[in-house]
Amino acid sequence: MRKKLPIFLLITALFLFTVWTIFVVTDHTAMQAFNEAVYAPMAGRITPALTTLATWIGSLTHWYSYTPIILLLLILSRTRMNIGLPIAITLSVSAILGPVILKSIFAIERPTINQLIDVGGFGYPSGHSMNAVVFFGMCTVMVLRYAKNRPLKIGFTAFAILAFLSVGLSRLYLGVHTGADVIGGYLAGSAVICAAILVERYIRRKAAQKSETAYG
Numbered sequence: 001m002r003k004k005l006p007i008f009l010l011i012t013a014l015f016l017f018t019v020w021t022i023f024v025v026t027d028h029t030a031m032q033a034f035n036e037a038v039y040a041p042m043a044g045r046i047t048p049a050l051t052t053l054a055t056w057i058g059s060l061t062h063w064y065s066y067t068p069i070i071l072l073l074l075i076l077s078r079t080r081m082n083i084g085l086p087i088a089i090t091l092s093v094s095a096i097l098g099p100v101i102l103k104s105i106f107a108i109e110r111p112t113i114n115q116l117i118d119v120g121g122f123g124y125p126s127g128h129s130m131n132a133v134v135f136f137g138m139c140t141v142m143v144l145r146y147a148k149n150r151p152l153k154i155g156f157t158a159f160a161i162l163a164f165l166s167v168g169l170s171r172l173y174l175g176v177h178t179g180a181d182v183i184g185g186y187l188a189g190s191a192v193i194c195a196a197i198l199v200e201r202y203i204r205r206k207a208a209q210k211s212e213t214a215y216g
Helices: 005-026 028-043 048-061 063-075 080-106 127-146 150-173 179-215
Strands: none
Touching: 005 028, 005 080, 005 179, 028 150, 028 179, 048 063, 048 127, 048 150, 063 080, 080 127, 080 179, 127 150, 127 179, 150 179
């Protein structure tokens, strides 16, 4: 069952993303009501301090935040192949798939009523939310796989969940994404992680088989 879990999660994430996207694209009235209901609690709580905090949280998913961590993992020989490379490749795929491909396909405009920062491009799915799920999710996978300290595993998992949820909320607060955009980003990012785990597992298995053949 454990071996089949990524396949099940991938199918589930793709299914949910497809269904959610259909609703976003076709049922504009329901989506508008949903987005307004999600944003309403934030609209009356806008302050300069919260805006600064939300902007800083959003910066966690910019390339200049990820790059130093990934470069360090790639430089260190102990983490290069097993940790650094999988995270780097998966995040690169997410960065291309979300902002470049999916947003261009759906071409859904961002909300314009109360944007607190200037951004460009289309809104669906949220690239920040998608990349946050992929980066923190892949880091969590690696921690769960290689860390031996159980409190560390639990603590990092909780931190990762809080991190990507905070990124999504910050995009809502700043008025640059709708609730539909953020959920779409989360679902797309989840699918990318599951696909990456399956591809990595296949490569590792083939490498192990090749090694056994060579030394068998």
